Amino acid sequence: MLTFVIVYYGVLIAASCAAAYFKQRQAFQLLFSLLLVSMVVGIVGGAAGLRFIAIAACLLAAAAGISYAFREFLVQIAKPSLARELRTAPLTAAFGMFIIFVYAVAAIFAPWIAPFGQAEVIDSAFAPADDKMLLGADQLGRDMFSRLIYAARNTVGLALSATILAFLMGAGAGLWAAVRGGWFDTAFGRVVDILMSIPSLIFALLILSIFGTNLTIIVVVVAIMYAPRVFRLTRAVAGNVVVMDYIEAARLRGEGDWFLIRREILPNTTAPLIAEFGLEFCFVFLLMAGLSFLGLGIQPPTADWGSMVRENATLISFGEITPLIPAAAIALLTVAVNFVVDWMLFRSSGLKER
Amino acid sequence: MTHCKPLDLSRRNFLSASAAGAALATGILPSQLRAAPKRGGTFRIARGHGQTTDTLNPAIYENGFMAGLSYGYNGFLTGVAIDGSVEPQLAESWEASADAKVWRFKLRAGTTFHSGRPITVEDVIASIEYHRGEGSTSVVKPTLEPIESIGADGNTVVFTLFSGSADFPFTLTDLHLSIIPASGDGVDWRSGDGAGPYKIVEFKPGISVTLERFANDWDSGRGFFDRIECLSVIDLNARTTALISGDVHAIDKLDLKTVGLMARRPDLNIHSVAGNQHYSFAMSTIKDPYSDRNVRLALKHAIDREEMVEKILFGYGSVGNDHPIGRGQQFFNTELAQTAYDPDKAKFHLKEAGLDSLSVQLSAADAAFSGAVDAAVLFQNSAKAAGIDLGVNRVPNDGYWSDAWMKDPFSAVYWSGRPVEDAMFTIAYAAGAEWNDSFWDNARFNELLVAARAELDTDKRREMYWEMQAILNQDGGAIIPMFANYVFATGPDIVTSEPFASNWEMDGERWMERWSFA
Amino acid sequence: MDKLLRLIGQRLGLGLLTLLVVSVLIFSAVELLPGDLAEAVLGQAATEETVAAMREQLGLDRSAPVRYLEWLSGAVVGDFGNSLISGERVSDAISERFSNTLMLAAYAAVIAVPISILLGIMVALLRNTLFDRVANVMTLTSISSPEFFLGYILILYFSVKTGWFPAIASQMGDTSLGDYLYRTFLPALALVLVVTAHMMRMTRAAIINLLASPYIEMARLKGVSPLKVIVKHALPNAWAPIINVVALNLAYLITGVVLVEVVFVYPGIGQLLVDAVAKRDFAIVQACCLIFAATFILLNLAADVGSILTNPRLRHPK
Secondary structure (H helix, E strand, O other): OHHHHHHHHHHHHHHHHHHHHOOOHHHHHHHHHHHHHHHHHHHHHHHHHHHHHHHHHHHHHHHHHHHHHHHHHHHHHOOHHHHHHHHOOOHHHHHHHHHHHHHHHHHHOHHHHOOOOOOOEOOOOOOOOOOOOOOOEOOOOEEHHHHHHHHHHHHHHHHHHHHHHHHHHHHHHHHHHHHHOHHHHHHHHHHHHHHHHOOHHHHHHHHHHHHOOOHHHHHHHHHHHHHHHHHHHHHHHHHHHHOOHHHHHHHHHOOOHHHHHHHHHHHHHHHHHHHHHHHHHHHHHHHHHHHHHOOOOOOOOOOOHHHHHHHHHHHHHHOOOOOHHHHHHHHHHHHHHHHHHHHHHHHHOOOOOO | OEEEOOOOOOHHHHHHHHHHHOOOOOOOOHHHHOOOOOOOOEEEEEEOOOOOOOOOOHHHOOOHHHHHHHHHHOEOOEEEOOOOOEEEOOEEEEEEOOOOOEEEEEEOOOOEOOOOOEOOHHHHHHHHHOOOOOOOOOOOOHHHOOEEEEEEEOOEEEEEEOOOOOOHHHHOOOOOOOEOOEEOOEEOOOOOOOOOOEEEEEEEOOOEEEEEEOOOOOOOOOOOOOEEEEEEOOOHHHHHHHHHOOOOOEEOOOOHHHHHHHOOOOOOEEEEEOOOOEEEEEEOOOOOOOOOHHHHHHHHHOOOHHHHHHHOOOOOEEEOOOOOOOOOOOOOOOOOOOOOOOHHHHHHHHHHOOOOOEEEEEEEOOOOOOOHHHHHHHHHHHHHOOOEEEEEEEOOOOOHHHHOOOOOOEEEEEEOOOOOHHHHHHHHOOOOOOOOOOOOOOHHHHHHHHHHHHOOOHHHHHHHHHHHHHHHHHHOOEEEEEEEOEEEEEOOOEEOOOOOOOOOHHHHOOHHHHOEEO | OHHHHHHHHHHHHHHHHHHHHHHHHHHHHHHHOOOOHHHHHHHHHOOHHHHHHHHHHHOOOOOHHHHHHHHHHHHOOOOOOEOOOOOOEHHHHHHHHHHHHHHHHHHHHHHHHHHHHHHHHHHHHOOOOHHHHHHHHHHHHHHHOOHHHHHHHHHHHHHHHOOOOOOOOOOOOOOOHHHHHHHOHHHHHHHHHHHHHHHHHHHHHHHHHHOOOHHHHHHHHOOOOHHHHHHHHHHHHHHHHHHHHHHHHHHHHHHOOHHHHHHHOOOOHHHHHHHHHHOOOHHHHHHHHHHHHHHHHHHHHHHHHHHHHHOHHHHOOO
């Protein structure tokens, strides 16, 4: 224990001195503040606290390292124009891209990565983790790890298609309404008001009970539920752009609606839309969990993260971490997507500062 | 943890005596034989049932919340005692004609409703008639079909049946057949006036009900709490944490997944009671391919029952043998061979049916029974080895009973079971019965059913009921893989019945009158 | 201002029309749902005979348009009818639960709205710093767990382990305001966690979106401090999307909290609606949906009025 503490402080002091000597201002600030914090934590929490900080710092450093390497890798394989853009990406965005890449690989190659099928019952219920099953078994004795991998494919695929569909419908209608204005705008606004004024879970309950629960219908219903939100946002943002003088000028030039949307309004509204995309994408996951709560989600035994959380949620009250694993899978992807979105948002805002 | 052994029911001895010799039931109550528990205190309980649409209308009581409430605030002519026999309640005694067609129930004198109004023969007749007849919308209407007429004779209610039925007093123990004040042509259920050991103080559907002890109850040996607050807490986790954090004294419908973890807490008592509650997969025997007996047998051999008990019930139950009679029932066939998981035998039966492979769709929803979808997935997995491609069709919980059950040819079902064999067979397996979900029509079975109902010799009856179970096992359209225990928990300081009644959840749903503080 | 008033009047009129359309939609959806009230109430015990008898008693055997018009003629004079199952007046059945829902929504909104807008401004100011990242990761993580799961975790730590707050929020009898706030703290906190991220990120995005505009550049070149640039120059133009997202989330707090109600056993209107849909109790479903719809329309109107008031160009259209 003592060796650990001595080594811990020794490394920190040496590193911060080195940073100061080589005039690495940022690195020095970071390391030195870490040293100061460690002293406080060391006094309050003892060696256990220091160990926690060390593990957290190592994890962060590993994430940063991977992100850095991944960014360099992308820069090398990308075309020169794209590579220039990528070079400006902050580490968080690179981290986001890396996570998305990992998820994509898991989703695409699920049958080859997962050791078992998603429906295969191989052991007793809640069998503990061993060499064969990395994360143990679920309530029916299916391999948790394999189901997580397959769920990446099912959940992400479904959420992605639903979100894209929602954006195509919502943003398209929103931009069009903003440009056309008048009764056209009002009519769209009314339809959207009506759709939104029905609570989403009730809406889903009604529609899915009437039309059944196959995948296409779920995607369409989810898209219809989210499209109005996108519409309203697009309409509000585009509404601010439409009254600009340059739009008036373009109109006087005799440009058509489609040109106005594509060339004048869209470039000026992408930022909030992209920010919204990142969030809606993760709301869709949550909605899937809510739908399976009502017995309307993906058909079993198909795995999806939302229902995996739901099936084992009660275990959390007894300190079992099983339900946290799929929840963490959702959270990690959400955070990753939003890191990338933040970067794009920043880029499209035209701000050059870093 | 207390595990209750299946009860050896002895009520039949009493019953046959009453039917044959018109012997009178005595007034000795089981509750008077126990040492008197302590009175007082406010008992709080969280139940996993209850909806905002619940009403006090006895014709449509539908869930456990209402069942417990009904037995708490209502009086009944007869009741099911802890040992499974029938016991007198508002009816002090009864006698049957020799052919068991006419039943006379003598009312207890001096009983009143909570409002102080005396209970009369007219109230009793109106209460039962409310569920019968042309315009009745009662869920128990089919159960009362055997009654030809109800009449009064002084202080006695006389039931005339179409045909003899030795088990008739059991019919009147149903939770819907409460005795409530007559009013005009019908009954007045809106007032919430009842004749049970507790009176309703406030009823908020889907949230809670508060009751107070009824001071003038006819039975001083029941009802020990001063006050009861019964909460409807549908969410499993909320219910569990409410008990652990001491917010309530008892909860029902435990999450079987976490019972093991919960049992580690020494202050909680977890009760597991084996009853007649069973889960079934019903095949429509009038539709292909299920009309072929060999296909049914193939499916019966393609299901791994042991695994289901282990993974769906987490051991809190026992395997079923494709008939609805529980191990604790008097005429349970102890010599019938258990149908077991055997893919080869399933393949053999498929070949007998002239099929190489079989592809079927099983409809399931957790509304059918908790874990039904998981059970269907396990079935799918075990059937694969027998060359059967079983597709799981998860349907919405909402509307399950009206749209999937008895509409889809193969669906999951839940049966709470009945205390007597005749009742269970009659409502769900007799040809043409309203709830015959396998649309099964077996001539020999139907013949035995009628014969056994009026048969007063126990040995002969046993022979008949055993044969009926064997027929169901080999020919029936229901796959009954498991019998589920009733699993509930009480906190410290709560004294419960020992053993529990097994005819219904939560001590036969009569926990209000039977439990007390230590 | 006159124009604005006229706009409000117009929108309220349109709102009534919307309500009418919603009521038709809901009615037809409930009609289209498989099964009806009689079958749903009788459940597994339904027989053809009893279902038919119940339909007749409740008047469900009449044609759908007749029943709708009957309901409508009552509704226009403020009579929403009786619950078909319990016979209770719909207004009685709903009023207490709806006020519970409003209370909880207000509780959560009072905490969440200021926090998320302030946080949004702060992370826009400190964009791409450690603070920005940490705030983002925290809020994103909190919204990426299903809300019932968030509730379970809150209950585990604040109720079971520490015993600071009660796990069940259901009210028994009358309580004082302080007691109410205490009992419902956990559900309110769960709701705050659910809505904060969305509002905060939208505020941040809307502000950052404006930072490259020439007039901001101008202000910056004049030497205005970064805080002042954001609060005085960027924020006024960012209000439209912010107000919109706040309105969306307020509406969500009122209409979308069924799962939180279930987890914390809070007697709000969401559970009532789900139960009523399951039982096909048209009168209750209709009344609940109309309340939700009206909430939505009013909040939207408020958002639009807010957008107009904060944007001079919209205030004075050419």
